Amino acid sequence: MLGLALPPQATQVGLAVDIAAFAMHGGELRVLLVQRGELPHARDWALPGGFVQPGEELHEAALRELRTETTVQLEPRHLEQFYTFGEVGRDPRGRIVSVAHLAVLPHGTVSVSGGGHTLGAEWLSAHHPPRLAFDHQTILTRALLRLQLRLEYANLALEFLPDTFTLPELQTVYEAILNRQLDKRNFRKRLLAQGILTPSGERRSGVGRPAQLYRRAKNVRVAAL
Structure with missing residues (x-):
């Protein structure tokens, strides 16, 4: 069967990935952000991400960008695609579609630094981040909603903890992700x-x-999923 050629008016679309990587630090849910070193949005904070290379799987691109831009070499305990962002005008460089990934990094992942073309990388508040480049606030908001949903029908909270933990530590993870307090007695009874x-x-x-x-x-x- 012959392949169909693209019509002359076909839009050239770039394919990218963005990663909302989360971890618990000091009882607070943090997201890993990078400070961009290039235009557009130079010096603004953003989610790690970049363009997908030819022949590269999407999850491979997400891991590559995470390691390149933040120097994090640990394998995420959880990585999933959760939404595709393709709104017209979301990127001033042209029509770019981003496949967003949600990642949970291992307990104790604290030290990070910028790599590649970034000026730096930091763990910052997931619920109260600084102003973000592009549409990354929208991506982060949807990632948080996805994370909260996964608490209800999955066991994702366990990925934020070491191999052994106390029930109060587990409750802290739930409260940090949901951004609200839970009744201790009801939480313990339900989890057990x-x-x-x-x-x-x-x-x-x-x-x-x-x-x-x-x-x-x-x-x-x-x-x-």
């Missing part, structure tokens, strides 16, 4: 009833009675 946690057999010493440590139950994974 779901069967996604199992006691580790260890306790963490601190102020007061040592806290029971939990881990994810066997065969519990992030739910499929």
